[in-house]
Amino acid sequence: MSKTAYVRTKPHLNIGTMGHVDHGKTTLTAAITKVLAERGSGTFVPFDRIDRAPEEAARGITINIAHVEYETDTRHYAHVDMPGHADYVKNMVTGAAQLDGAILVVSALDGIMPQTAEHVLLARQVGVDHIVVALNKADAVADGEDAVLTDLVELEVRDLLTTHGYGGDSVPVVRVSGLRALAGDPRWTASVEALLDAVDTYVPMPERYLDAPFLLSVENVLTITGRGTVVTGAVERGTVRVGDRVEVLGASVETVVTGLETFGKPMDEAQAGDNVALLLRGVGRDAVRRGHVVAAPGSVVPARRFTAQVYVLSAREGGRSTPVATGYRPQFYIRTADVVGDVDLGEVGVARPGDTVTMTVELGRDVPLETGLGFAVREGGRTVGAGTVTAVE
Numbered sequence: 001m002s003k004t005a006y007v008r009t010k011p012h013l014n015i016g017t018m019g020h021v022d023h024g025k026t027t028l029t030a031a032i033t034k035v036l037a038e039r040g041s042g043t044f045v046p047f048d049r050i051d052r053a054p055e056e057a058a059r060g061i062t063i064n065i066a067h068v069e070y071e072t073d074t075r076h077y078a079h080v081d082m083p084g085h086a087d088y089v090k091n092m093v094t095g096a097a098q099l100d101g102a103i104l105v106v107s108a109l110d111g112i113m114p115q116t117a118e119h120v121l122l123a124r125q126v127g128v129d130h131i132v133v134a135l136n137k138a139d140a141v142a143d144g145e146d147a148v149l150t151d152l153v154e155l156e157v158r159d160l161l162t163t164h165g166y167g168g169d170s171v172p173v174v175r176v177s178g179l180r181a182l183a184g185d186p187r188w189t190a191s192v193e194a195l196l197d198a199v200d201t202y203v204p205m206p207e208r209y210l211d212a213p214f215l216l217s218v219e220n221v222l223t224i225t226g227r228g229t230v231v232t233g234a235v236e237r238g239t240v241r242v243g244d245r246v247e248v249l250g251a252s253v254e255t256v257v258t259g260l261e262t263f264g265k266p267m268d269e270a271q272a273g274d275n276v277a278l279l280l281r282g283v284g285r286d287a288v289r290r291g292h293v294v295a296a297p298g299s300v301v302p303a304r305r306f307t308a309q310v311y312v313l314s315a316r317e318g319g320r321s322t323p324v325a326t327g328y329r330p331q332f333y334i335r336t337a338d339v340v341g342d343v344d345l346g347e348v349g350v351a352r353p354g355d356t357v358t359m360t361v362e363l364g365r366d367v368p369l370e371t372g373l374g375f376a377v378r379e380g381g382r383t384v385g386a387g388t389v390t391a392v393e
């Protein structure tokens with residue numbers, strides 16, 4: 001079976017839909033692919049192909065099913081539509097979804113809801129610098145008095161964005177109907193086109209560290225019968241080619257990349273920002289796990305102790321209602337890894353929700369660390385802090 005190779009003709013960006021449950025993220029994602037497929041630049045991905053759990057990758061190297069890809073006139077996008085709120089938190093804080101920009105979906109019928117605000121906060125914390133708003137379900141409120149209510153929702157959304165440092169006055173807010181666009185209604189397919197134009201123009205091309213040594217944090221591990229073990233994830237920096245030697249940190253093995261794909265298409269070279277699957281020679285399925293890091297040999301030295309600046313989320317932001325003290329032992333989500341760590345708060349000794357503190361952390365195992373790396377602090381399945389590594393010991 002031969003497959004068409006991926007040809008890099010346009011800059012590649014990673015975006016995603018976020019927003020409150022049922023506001024129409026998946027419907028809009030499907031509508032975007034439909035509108036672009038009709039323009040001849042992509043494949044329509046129906047709703048029920050997006051909104052489902054990953055399946056066995058028996059058909060070939062494939063990446064996380066929550067991603068869809070499409071092209072506008074000027075760009076190639078990987079778009080992630082995460083199935084539920086818990087997945088957002090996990091994927092966004094761990095950097096598994098490294099978004100260059102986000103489409104905030106807000107139902108014009110309902111306005112801002114709790115997860116609308118949480119996702120904006122989360123986006124800010126993980127460094128998503130650009131948000132475009134899709135005021136969805138506009139078909140249901142298009143006329144008369146309802147239009148006034150939609151104006152109010154728009155104001156409210158702009159306010160929320162400003163509160164979180166997004167410059168709400170200049171953020172594009174586009175009134176759309178994913179549902180009607182999916183049905184082919186020309187008024188609303190035009191609205192989805194307008195949304196895509198806003199994304200194309202408002203979200204700038206991010207800087208990619210192509211010259212740095214290759215690094216990818218493993219999101220998923222799959223086995224392809226007869227071919228070997230495949231790891232998937234986003235290339236954080238550098239480039240990798242078929243035939244390159246790489247090191248799997250965590251598994252302590254050095255191997256060779258024998259296959260490379262993006263969205264099921266083979267490629268010769270993957271670069272920073274790409275979502276890819278790597279076939280690794282002679283690596284057992286059980287040797288490598290989510291959270292391991294594949295990197296150019298010798299380019300990173302894993303460590304266990306580091307100092308960090310950490311913001312402890314307030315109860316209102318979904319965090320703790322009580323302080324933490326030295327001896328606290330939460331989980332640290334670093335890239336795609338989930339590692340327990342002992343917290344030392346030094347002389348201050350305690351941190352209250354809402355505080356930003358300096359802490360020293362001793363992790364349960366070595367992971368590749370570096371100054372400036374972001375991470376989340378989690379406890380009992382919820383995020384209680386967000387931090388940045390300031391020094392590695």
Ligand SMILES: Nc1nc2c(ncn2[C@@H]2O[C@H](COP(=O)(O)OP(=O)(O)OP(=O)(O)O)[C@@H](O)[C@H]2O)c(=O)[nH]1
Nearest residue numbers: 020021022023024025026027083137140177178179
């Ligand atoms: N009237 C109208 N209904 C819509 C529109 N978009 C989505 N819906 C409906 O809203 C409901 C939720 O849509 P989804 O696309 O599943 O919403 P979601 O945000 O992906 O939901 P979760 O993934 O569960 O958070 C469905 O019943 C859709 O048919 C729209 O543009 N107009």
Ligand SMILES: [Mg+2]
Nearest residue numbers: 025026051083
């Ligand atoms: Mg959905």
